[in-house]
Amino acid sequence: xxxxxxxxxxxxxxxxxxxxxxxxxxxxxxxxxxxxxxxxxxxxxxxxxxxxxxxxxxxxxxxxxxxxxxxxxxxxxxxxxxxxxxxxxxxxxxxxxxxxxxxxxxxxxxxxxxxxxxxxxxxxxxxxxxxxxxxxxxxxxxxxxxxxxxxxxxxxxxxxxxxxxxxxxxxxxxxxxxxxxxxxxxxxxxxxxxxxxxxxxxxxxxxxxxxxxxxxxxxxxxxxxxxxxxxxxxxxxxxxxxxxxxxxxxxxxxxxxxxxxxxxxxxxxxxxxxxxxxxxxxxxxxxxxxxxxxxxxxxxxxxxxxxxxxxxxxxxxxxxxxxxxxxxxxxxxxxxxxxxxxxxxxxxxxxxxxxxxxxxxxxxxxxxxxxxxxxxxxxxxxxxxxxxxxxxxxxxxxxxxxxxxxxxxxxxxxxxxxxxxxxxxxxxx
Ligand code: CMC
Numbered sequence: 157x158x159x160x161x162x163x164x165x166x167x168x169x170x171x172x173x174x175x176x177x178x179x180x181x182x183x184x185x186x187x188x189x190x191x192x193x194x195x196x197x198x199x200x201x202x203x204x205x206x207x208x209x210x211x212x213x214x215x216x217x218x219x220x221x222x223x224x225x226x227x228x229x230x231x232x233x234x235x236x237x238x239x240x241x242x243x244x245x246x247x248x249x250x251x252x253x254x255x256x257x258x259x260x261x262x263x264x265x266x267x268x269x270x271x272x273x274x275x276x277x278x279x280x281x282x283x284x285x286x287x288x289x290x291x292x293x294x295x296x297x298x299x300x301x302x303x304x305x306x307x308x309x310x311x312x313x314x315x316x317x318x319x320x321x322x323x324x325x326x327x328x329x330x331x332x333x334x335x336x337x338x339x340x341x342x343x344x345x346x347x348x349x350x351x352x353x354x355x356x357x358x359x360x361x362x363x364x365x366x367x368x369x370x371x372x373x374x375x376x377x378x379x380x381x382x383x384x385x386x387x388x389x390x391x392x393x394x395x396x397x398x399x400x401x402x403x404x405x406x407x408x409x410x411x412x413x414x415x416x417x418x419x420x421x422x423x424x425x426x427x428x429x430x431x432x433x434x435x436x437x438x439x440x441x442x443x444x445x446x447x448x449x450x451x452x453x454x455x456x457x458x459x460x461x462x463x464x465x466x467x468x469x470x471x472x473x474x475x476x477x478x479x480x481x482x483x484x485x486x487x488x489x490x491x492x493x494x495x496x497x498x499x500x501x502x503x504x505x506x507x508x509x510x511x512x513x514x515x516x517x518x519x520x521x522x523x524x525x526x527x528x529x530x531x532x533x534x535x536x537x538x539x540x541x542x543x544x545x546x547x548x549x550x551x552x553x554x555x556x557x558x559x560x561x562x563x564x565x566x567x568x569x570x571x572x573x574x575x576x577x578x579x580x581x582x583x584x585x
């Protein structure tokens with residue numbers, strides 16, 4: 157079968173560029189040699205039509221609301237498995253057998269403690285530090301504590317670093333919360349599952365027994381599964397770009413955490429809750445809807461819309477159900493914030509402006525409400541997203557390092573500044 161090509165005609169020059177096909181999804185035109193052959197770059201800020209890498213981990217069909225990890229639909233993973241099973245799948249490419257799962261759970265659990273000196277590191281932060289600021293710093297600092305897993309050319313060290321990332325980021329996130337509220341750090345407890353252990357590290361205090369609520373633990377585990385990976389989003393692309401330089405994995409994941417913090421990405425769940433609080437009551441919704449539609453007002457309805465999902469977000473569907481399970485378990489019915497959220501959801505699903513632009517409530521809309529009901533402060537929301545996404549970042553980083561033709565990421569630009577000119581001495585300006 158002859159290889160397919162696409163023809164680019166630029167001025168008088170026509171060149172053939174190879175077309176590559178994935179397993180599913182749109183074909184791509186490989187334009188790697190375009191500059192060599194035509195002296196022209198392509199221009200695609202925001203990567204609207206540009207694939208930045210080849211990957212076997214996650215596939216999204218935004219038009220049809222499909223999210224697959226290693227081929228498995230997110231709905232099935234969230235319904236039947238747990239977060240550590242999804243972690244195993246993302247890292248190794250296959251679902252684990254019972255023995256492999258038990259071994260993986262054991263190994264992750266045994267990596268959850270952080271070096272004791274990290275405690276002194278924490279004391280350098282102000283008490284009111286945002287947990288994401290603490291995470292960016294502390295995850296980057298892990299490279300200073302775990303020298304035996306920073307040699308990226310050693311497959312064993314890469315896997316140890318991956319395990320450490322999945323196991324220790326939750327501990328650091330819980331410590332950031334405890335430090336924030338002035339309570340003592342709670343050490344991980346090895347006989348608990350991943351989500352229950354996280355709840356305990358956040359909400360237990362030394363003076364009384366902490367009983368994990370299984371409905372909340374299951375809901376949190378689901379939030380972790382739903383956020384585990386999402387192909388080449390901004391933070392994952394940041395991790396890959398940082399990793400392409402050969403930087404150690406802890407530094408790369410710290411870069412990913414920084415990118416996740418932004419309100420257009422992982423920061424949306426926090427901003428969404430703050431927006432619901434600002435709206436305050438159902439009567440005030442129309443004025444905020446009017447602002448969201450006003451082209452001269454930068455205000456956007458946070459928790460609505462998605463760059464890729466243009467019909468529905470499959471994660472939001474699952475999260476919607478989980479959200480209601482948590483609210484029922486906690487007996488939350490007459491919460492003004494919830495009333496605002498439900499009315500906003502109703503409007504967005506019926507209003508022409510939102511329908512035309514395909515702006516649906518996204519996963520952060522429901523996860524924000526759920527996390528608030530569980531007792532997490534809004535400042536922790538993005539940190540929880542980072543906990544969940546650690547595995548996606550590290551799996552994508554590993555895949556990139558293991559790619560034989562991997563190159564440093566180095567985008568081109570369209571320069572629109574001054575052309576060359578001569579320096580004028582300061583006295584003559
Ligand atoms: N509220 C009001 N109008 C909106 C919104 C919104 N949330 N999102 C998009 N629009 C409008 C936008 O003004 C534009 O209208 P027009 O065509 O009349 O100019 C149209 O919809 C298309 O917007 P866009 O900016 O081209 O869409 P995008 O794909 O670049 O942006 C987005 C995607 C997620 C950044 C954006 O929808 C947004 O800012 N949403 C709120 C933030 C949010 O909830 N982010 C979390 C995303 S899910 C978590 C994750 O995966 O990271």
